[in-house]
Amino acid sequence: MKTDVIIIGGGLMGSSTALQLAMRGMHCTIVEKESPGRHASGVNAGGLRQLNRNPAEIPLTVEAAKMWRNIESLVDSDCDARFPGQLRVAENSDDLDLLEQRAALLHSLGYRHEEMIGRKELYQLAPALAPHCVGALICREDGYARPFHALTAFRHKARSLGVEYRVNTIVDGIEREAGNWRITTRKGEFQAPVLVNCAGGWAGQIAASLGEPVPLKPAAPMLMVTERLPHFIEPVIGSASRKLSFKQMQNGTLLVGGAHLASLDFHKEKSEIKWPKLAVSARSIMALFPQLKDVRIVRVWAGIEAFMPDNLPVICKSSTAEDAYHAFGFSAHGFQLSPLIGRILAELIVDGTSNFPIEPFNITRF
Amino acid sequence: MFKRLDESPPSTVTVVINGRSVVVPQGESVAAAVLAENIGHTRTTPVKQQPRAPFCMMGVCFDCLMVIDGIPNQQACMVQVRDGMRIERQHGSGV
Amino acid sequence: MKENYPLVIIGAGPAGLAAATVAADHGVEVALLDEQPAPGGQIFRGIEAAPDERADKLGPEYLRGEKLVSAFRNSSARYYPDTKVWSLSEQRDIGVIHQQQAHMISAEQVLIANGAFERPVPFPGWTLPGVMNAGAGQILFKGSGIVPADGVVLAGSGPLLLLLAWQYLRAGVRVKAVLDTISRGNYIKALPKLPSALLVHHHITQGLRYQQTLRLAGVELHNGIRDLQAHGAESLESISYRHKGSNHTLETDSLMIHFGIIPNIHLSQAAGCDHFWHKRQQCWRPELDEWGSSSVKGILIAGDGGGIGGARTAEHAGRIAAFRVLYNLGVMNQQEMHLEAKQDRKWMKADLRIRPFLEKLFRIPESMLRVPHDDTIVCRCEEVTAREIRAAIADGHSDSNQVKFYTRCGMGPCQGRQCSQAVAHIVADQTSIPLQQSTQFRIRPPLKPLTLGQLASLYPDETE
Numbered sequence: 001m002k003t004d005v006i007i008i009g010g011g012l013m014g015s016s017t018a019l020q021l022a023m024r025g026m027h028c029t030i031v032e033k034e035s036p037g038r039h040a041s042g043v044n045a046g047g048l049r050q051l052n053r054n055p056a057e058i059p060l061t062v063e064a065a066k067m068w069r070n071i072e073s074l075v076d077s078d079c080d081a082r083f084p085g086q087l088r089v090a091e092n093s094d095d096l097d098l099l100e101q102r103a104a105l106l107h108s109l110g111y112r113h114e115e116m117i118g119r120k121e122l123y124q125l126a127p128a129l130a131p132h133c134v135g136a137l138i139c140r141e142d143g144y145a146r147p148f149h150a151l152t153a154f155r156h157k158a159r160s161l162g163v164e165y166r167v168n169t170i171v172d173g174i175e176r177e178a179g180n181w182r183i184t185t186r187k188g189e190f191q192a193p194v195l196v197n198c199a200g201g202w203a204g205q206i207a208a209s210l211g212e213p214v215p216l217k218p219a220a221p222m223l224m225v226t227e228r229l230p231h232f233i234e235p236v237i238g239s240a241s242r243k244l245s246f247k248q249m250q251n252g253t254l255l256v257g258g259a260h261l262a263s264l265d266f267h268k269e270k271s272e273i274k275w276p277k278l279a280v281s282a283r284s285i286m287a288l289f290p291q292l293k294d295v296r297i298v299r300v301w302a303g304i305e306a307f308m309p310d311n312l313p314v315i316c317k318s319s320t321a322e323d324a325y326h327a328f329g330f331s332a333h334g335f336q337l338s339p340l341i342g343r344i345l346a347e348l349i350v351d352g353t354s355n356f357p358i359e360p361f362n363i364t365r366f
Numbered sequence: 367m368f369k370r371l372d373e374s375p376p377s378t379v380t381v382v383i384n385g386r387s388v389v390v391p392q393g394e395s396v397a398a399a400v401l402a403e404n405i406g407h408t409r410t411t412p413v414k415q416q417p418r419a420p421f422c423m424m425g426v427c428f429d430c431l432m433v434i435d436g437i438p439n440q441q442a443c444m445v446q447v448r449d450g451m452r453i454e455r456q457h458g459s460g461v
Numbered sequence: 462m463k464e465n466y467p468l469v470i471i472g473a474g475p476a477g478l479a480a481a482t483v484a485a486d487h488g489v490e491v492a493l494l495d496e497q498p499a500p501g502g503q504i505f506r507g508i509e510a511a512p513d514e515r516a517d518k519l520g521p522e523y524l525r526g527e528k529l530v531s532a533f534r535n536s537s538a539r540y541y542p543d544t545k546v547w548s549l550s551e552q553r554d555i556g557v558i559h560q561q562q563a564h565m566i567s568a569e570q571v572l573i574a575n576g577a578f579e580r581p582v583p584f585p586g587w588t589l590p591g592v593m594n595a596g597a598g599q600i601l602f603k604g605s606g607i608v609p610a611d612g613v614v615l616a617g618s619g620p621l622l623l624l625l626a627w628q629y630l631r632a633g634v635r636v637k638a639v640l641d642t643i644s645r646g647n648y649i650k651a652l653p654k655l656p657s658a659l660l661v662h663h664h665i666t667q668g669l670r671y672q673q674t675l676r677l678a679g680v681e682l683h684n685g686i687r688d689l690q691a692h693g694a695e696s697l698e699s700i701s702y703r704h705k706g707s708n709h710t711l712e713t714d715s716l717m718i719h720f721g722i723i724p725n726i727h728l729s730q731a732a733g734c735d736h737f738w739h740k741r742q743q744c745w746r747p748e749l750d751e752w753g754s755s756s757v758k759g760i761l762i763a764g765d766g767g768g769i770g771g772a773r774t775a776e777h778a779g780r781i782a783a784f785r786v787l788y789n790l791g792v793m794n795q796q797e798m799h800l801e802a803k804q805d806r807k808w809m810k811a812d813l814r815i816r817p818f819l820e821k822l823f824r825i826p827e828s829m830l831r832v833p834h835d836d837t838i839v840c841r842c843e844e845v846t847a848r849e850i851r852a853a854i855a856d857g858h859s860d861s862n863q864v865k866f867y868t869r870c871g872m873g874p875c876q877g878r879q880c881s882q883a884v885a886h887i888v889a890d891q892t893s894i895p896l897q898q899s900t901q902f903r904i905r906p907p908l909k910p911l912t913l914g915q916l917a918s919l920y921p922d923e924t925e
Contacts (some may be wrong), residue, residue, distance in 0.1 A: 035858075035859070035860065035863055037863075037866065042866055148866040148867060149867075152856075152858075152867065155857075156856075165857075167859075226913070227439050227459070227874055227910075228412050228458075228459035228460075229459055229460065230458075230459055230460065242925065243925050251412075251869075252412065252459050270733070272550060272551070273548070273906060275548070275556065275565065275916075275919060275920065276919070276920040276923040277923070278916060279916055279917060279918075279919040279920040279923055280920075280923055280924065280925055282913045282914075282916040282917035283917045285913055285917070286913065286914065286917045292913050292914075293912065293913060293914035293917075294437050294912050294913075294914060295912060295913050296439060296874070296910040296911065296912050296913075297907055297910070297911050297912070297913060297916060298872075298873070298874055298876070298910075299872065299876065299905040299906075300905055300906050300907065301903075301905050367609070367610040367611070367714050367715065368601070368607050368608065368609060368610055368715075369607070369608060369609075369610040370605070370606055370607055371514075371515060371606040371607075371608060371632055373512050373514060373515060373606050374512055374514075376510075376512075391605065393498065393510060394604060394605045395604070395605075398601055398604060398605040398607055401601065401607060402605070402607045404610075406590060406695065406696055407590045407695065407696065408590075411844055413843060413844040414844050416588065416844070417589075417590055417695050417696065418588060418590060418841075419590030419591070419593075419696070420593065420597065421588075421592070421593055421594060421597060421841075422578065422579065422594050422596070422597050423593075423594070423596070423597035423600040423601060424503055424578060424596070424597070424600060425496055425909075426578045426725075426875065426878050426879070427581075427841060427875055427878065427879050428841075428842060428873070428874040428875040429588075429841055429875075431874070439874070439910075441910070444496065446498055
């Protein structure tokens with residue numbers, strides 16, 4: 001079948017791109033190897049975080065934050081987004097120094113969305129926190145949403161504008177022929193002048209087949225969720241010196257991440273939980289919230305995400321193939337950026353250039 | 367409603383169920399003890415506040431969650447009674 | 462608790478007890494882990510502590526457990542009661558909570574013998590207090606001598622309904638009715654299997670005796686009932702059902718339901734063992750060879766957890782698996798293993814002759830399994846209705862795991878144990894993808910509640 005744009009990967013990046021292209025009048029077909037949101041887009045922690053981003057990502061994350069504030073106007077759903085702020089807590093003076101340096105860096109770049117708060121305000125915002133903390137870096141506009149609901153909203157909106165999803169459709173071959181991309185799958189052949197690679201953990205394979213291999217490493221960060229608890233904390237809690245992200249979700253469950261990785265058999269798509277690392281996470285929680293000692297863990301899981309060596313994504317036009325584009329490698333922090341990534345790719349495809357500074361994300365940097 | 371069979375009395379312990387002292391056989395599960403007391407529902411659900419009571423008695427269904435000695439979300443069918451134990455109906459997520 | 466054992470057995474029912482006894486008697490250091498405070502499993506629950514008068518009311522099959530338990534007690538097997546297994550890996554690392562302490566142990570051989578649980582079949586009102594599994598009623602009876610006060614109704618399908626009604630009668634409990642979904646069609650399909658079943662006639666004669674006793678006592682026995690519903694505001698007040706084309710209502714405050722049992726496969730799924738949909742037993746079960754070896758090296762499964770065969774078969778299967786373990790550990794050679802297992806194989810084969818008949822007779826109507834009433838709660842934990850599940854499927858969330866993601870069905874504390882079957886049936890029905898090709902909920906550890914404090918106590922030397 002023929003279409004204007006073929007997008008490989010039906011997760012948030014692919015769906016967001018399809019939506020933006022459809023809004024600009026193009027017909028898109030998404031080819032998804034399983035079901036949308038099977039991996040990173042469905043199983044991530046849902047953080048809407050500007051806090052502590054790499055300076056290269058700041059212009060993007062600031063714009064994405066604006067889009068999330070108004071997400072309903074884009075996808076007809078609020079995606080269950082909340083904005084109670086995100087904190088990086090300092091537990092001692094070393095932590096405090098680290099956070100103050102970060103705040104200074106951000107201010108020197110002309111941004112004000114991250115700021116230091118003292119002990120008093122910290123305990124006003126998070127009274128449940130253990131009493132030894134000394135301050136925090138905060139982004140008051142930050143928050144979280146429910147990933148699978150967000151993905152569903154993007155997908156619905158995209159479909160309503162004519163985007164086609166071909167699920168359980170594995171790409172076998174990619175060829176360029178007379179100004180057209182020809183994608184062969186076991187469920188038929190697709191042709192379009194433009195190709196977009198949003199294949200997440202599998203994007204490295206697609207890039208390689210376009211002649212530009214990348215050092216993408218698929219990995220499976222672990223998350224755990226507890227039973228429901230009465231609401232006791234509003235902001236998302238991180239730490240200056242611990243691998244920890246901790247939040248109480250809308251329904252009362254606690255969601256704990258920290259970027260500790262499960263062991264992954266990528267070809268079998270099977271991850272195995274590494275309990276030693278989760279024990280470290282649990283100890284971090286005990287340090288910050290000792291009152292949660294008897295709270296039961298209901299579920300632990302790890303979904304496959306694409307990591308780049310510098311933890312920055314690839315967002316660009318292909319350097320080797322004509323009319324091919326990439327958006328992948330978000331290294332476990334792409335959720336917040338996703339509404340904007342669609343816009344950037346649509347700009348690249350339709351206008352030939354983006355209004356956003358995406359040079360740091362070029363595939364040629366490797 | 368449940369009743370206890372008229373059996374030769376085993377050794378007993380005293381527990382407090384929803385504030386009331388009750389003498390129950392040693393070694394039985396909290397769920398059995400509260401069912402024999404016919405206290406009605408043992409929890410309300412967190413989503414729709416519906417009444418529930420023990421359902422599977424073997425640790426599978428998690429419908430018998432109660433507050434035991436102040437700790438919510440305990441599987442009453444998997445915990446044995448102890449002398450002096452405080453057993454309370456659980457409201458929602460354990461407030 | 463040690464860090465490593467040659468053999469760890471999970472579950473102290475007939476399979477686990479028999480296997481542990483055999484292995485220990487051959488000099489193998491075996492640890493038997495069980496959730497309950499005393500051995501016997503659900504079938505022989507409370508067998509050591511039950512007063513004689515209670516044990517007598519429960520009948521001769523129950524008393525068989527005494528021998529099994531005492532042989533185990535006399536063996537050198539290490540017994541860990543009140544011990545929950547919260548994870549099992551392909552490498553046979555076993556996460557355990559013993560006396561409130563979390564441990565991670567390992568074993569050269571693991572035998573999963575954690576049995577079955579009652580098939581959850583959602584119907585309107587099944588979440589009301591006063592509605593309970595018949596097996597749960599039996600646990601109350603066996604373990605505590607607690608019985609319905611008056612006028613209990615038993616409904617669903619399976620031999621347990623008759624047995625429990627019979628046991629209640631012996632205890633002087635008034636049984637209002639026993640309502641079974643068995644249809645005439647089931648009878649006709651079961652009939653050709655009857656001759657083989659009669660070779661193990663004790664099962665059949667028992668069933669007939671129960672029926673006769675119940676009839677003589679004036680208990681209403683109806684087959685072919687449909688559309689069972691439970692009604693009440695705060696708790697059960699009445700039930701209704703259809704029988705022979707008309708609607709019936711019975712007032713009762715106690716309904717015991719039973720729709721057969723299904724293997725408890727969370728552990729074998731977590732360990733990565735292969736499973737398949739067993740059409741006749743209407744459930745998933747692990748792929749096992751004739752010794753109970755699963756597709757994962759060093760992990761064996763015996764008893765109802767490997768497919769429903771009943772208590773006697775479980776005992777034989779436990780011993781057969783133990784002989785295989787002894788061979789795997791180098792305690793026995795192949796010839797000895799075959800020789801030792803011969804007798805159990807013979808008895809097990811004989812005992813299993815009843816199964817095809819029971820499976821046909823007590824087959825649960827598909828129309829019930831796919832939860833016909835939209836308002837019925839399917840996920841008891843997250844309170845998700847059949848309507849919400851169907852809506853999610855219609856919206857393109859076309860497999861069980863997507864339904865779970867989208868509706869939270871299966872994300873509560875029971876981890877989908879009560880809803881995974883119903884969701885699979887609804888998905889199969891809506892998508893026309895047969896059950897055997899469908900995906901099940903992915904298993905997420907911990908399989909049993911593990912607290913943050915317990916997890917934090919593990920691996921004290923590990924750092925970021």
